[in-house]
Amino acid sequence: MIRSIGLCATVLLLVFTIACSRLGGINGEELTTQPTETVEAVVSTISPEPEATPTPTVEPTPIPPHVVMEDQSLDESGELVAREVTLPVPGWLVIYRSMDGKPDEIIGSVSLAAGAHKDVRVIVNTDLATQQLFARVHIDVGAEGVFEYPGGDGPFPDDPGAEFTVELLLPQPQIEVAAQDVAEDGLITVARVELLEPAWILIHTDDDGEIGPVIGGVLLEEGTYENVPLAIDWRRATPTLHAVLHEDDGAAGVVDFPDGDMPILVNGLPIVATFAATYPPDIVVYDQPMIDGTVTIERTISQGPGWLVIYNEVDGQPGLIIGSAPLTDGLNEVISVKLTQSAVTEQLFARLHEDTEPGNAFNFPNQDPAVRYNNRLPNAAGFRVGNNALAFMRDQKLIDDAVSVDVIVSPVEGWAAVYADDDGAPGELLGSVWFSAGVNRNVAIELDPVPVESSTLYLALYQDLGKPKIFEPGLDLPLSNEDNRPIRVPFDLYLPLR
Structure with missing residues (x-):
């Protein structure tokens, strides 16, 4: 009971203390009322949202066409490596051989997808390779995966390409010929020759430092040979001769040069041994x-x-x-x-x-x-010396719709005429040309009409007796040889394959 009364007194005392603190204290002191700070209400204004600006689509930067090549070696495999190739669209890596410091013939290509490529391998024709090569990238716009150039698959216009040097580690055909005296039998000796395939050794005359006509040759199989004899027409020879290795890619065992059997090339150049020769007086x-x-x-x-x-x-x-x-x-x-x-x-x-x-x-x-x-x-x-005429005419191929007479000798001005064959005799007139008195060489006669097939033709010579430099058959009379027979020279004309 007493404990309950004490608890109540404690509670009352606590309430009284709180009340006094609010009224200024228990001593009755007047409490100063603190002014209340007035809080003004702030009205928030919502600004209108701006219209959304469309975000532009970012276009990817196109990959430029480009090729990076490094100097490298080239062996029998024919493989070259491009360090880097980039293409904006599908295309080709193309390798050119060099001629006079500029890209020439294409010797290899490989198809590539669009994008960047590292260490791209390409196979080239080693027979045509030169020490300086060019690499370019071409676009593939034709049949997919089919290189069509010349045609649609041309080089990218903005790519200059890359020039590079190769060390040629290739077996090469070789020929050696020493200076020598040629006897009346026309035999010369080739000191040594190495061939990687069947080939011709052809002997050419010299034409002001250039390779001239062929005057002899021999066909050899693959292998190495020493002291190879061959005969030349020494009466047509020159003091300087050129021994040249030629392919045998035409009729087997037949010299088809210049229409076929072209010189074998190494580094883009023919394989030539130039030598001096002396001959009997002629x-x-x-x-x-x-x-x-x-x-x-x-x-x-x-x-x-x-x-x-x-x-x-x-x-x-x-x-x-x-x-x-x-x-x-x-x-x-x-x-x-x-x-x-x-x-x-x-x-x-x-x-x-x-x-x-x-x-x-x-x-x-x-x-x-x-x-x-x-x-x-x-x-x-x-x-x-006399007043007779003569002509030398050889069997030949048609070149530029014309034939050539090696030599015409005549005491007077005249005409050289070519006729078609008519049962073993001259028939239709195919062409004619005027010549002067004296010795005339390499006389060209244009044919019109041109024979449609290889055939025997006839050359005849006439004196110009009518209007000067106008061919008048019947009035311009035939020229005769030393036997007083009209000059009539049959020859075979071979038309090129079409």
């Missing part, structure tokens, strides 16, 4: 008219400076010297010799002499003796 001369007291010798080769000397005929042998002309060292062609007309005979002889006393004068018999061969005096080249 003079090429045709029977001919004497025009203005002059005769013409076709060709000869002089070993050093010399003289071409014309003799008249006495008892069937060279007699008196009636003319001479100086010769330079090497090949001399189309040599005009002025004659002492009062001493000219129908039969004449031409002979080579040395020039032992250099100068402008022919000093025989005191100096300038006749050239000897193997310690003997070769036979002089005989020819006739």
Whole structure:
């Protein structure tokens, strides 16, 4: 009971204390009322939301076409590697060989998808490879995966490509020929040759430092050979000759050059051994008219400076010297010799002499003796002067719708005409050309109409008797040979394959 009364008193005391604190204290002191801070209400204004701005679509940057090549080696596998190739669309990595410092023939290609590629491998034709090569990227716009160039699959216009160098680690055909004397049998010797496939060794004349016509050759199988003999037409040869390795890709065992059997190329160049050759004394001369007291010798080769000397005929042998002309060292062609007309005979002889006393004068018999061969005096080249005509025509291929007459010799101006065959005789006229008096060489005659197949044709010569330089069959009469027969030369014409 007493405990309950004490608890109640405690509670009342606590309530009273709180009340006094609110009223200023228990001592009755007046409590100062603190002014209440007025809080003004703030009205929030909601701004209107701006219209949404559309976000532009980000276009990816196109991949530029590009190729990166490094210098590298090339062996028999034919494999090259591009360090990096990028293509915006499907395309090709293309390798070109170099010619005169510029991209030339394509020697390899590989198809690639669009994108960036590393270490791209491409196979090239090692037979056509050069030490300098070019790489370019081409677009593939034609049949997918089919390289169509020339055509739609051309190079990307914005890509300059890449030039690079390769070290060629390839087995190569080789040929070696030494300088040599050629005897009257026309045999020469090839010292050594290495072939990776069957090939021709063809001997070419020299044409002002360039490879000229073929004058002989031999076909060999793959392998290595030494001291290979072969025959040449030495009377058509030059002091400098070129031995060239050629393919045998045409008719087997038949020289098809220049239409086929092209030179084998290494680094884009033919395999050539150039060598010097000497020959027996020889003079090429045709029977001919004497025009203005002059005769013409076709060709000869002089070993050093010399003289071409014309003799008249006495008892069937060279007699008196009636003319001479100086010769330079090497090949001399189309040599005009002025004659002492009062001493000219129908039969004449031409002979080579040395020039032992250099100068402008022919000093025989005191100096300038006749050239000897193997310690003997070769036979002089005989020819006739007269009023007969002659022509040399060979079987040939049609080139640019024309045929060529090697030589026409005539005492007068005239016409060379070509006829079709009509049962073994001249038929339809196919073409004609005017020629001058004297010796005419490599006379071209255009044909119209052109034969539709290979056939035998006829060459005939006529004197120009009607209107000058107008061919008038029936009025322009045939020219005759030394037997007084009209000149009519059959020859075979071969048309190119179409």
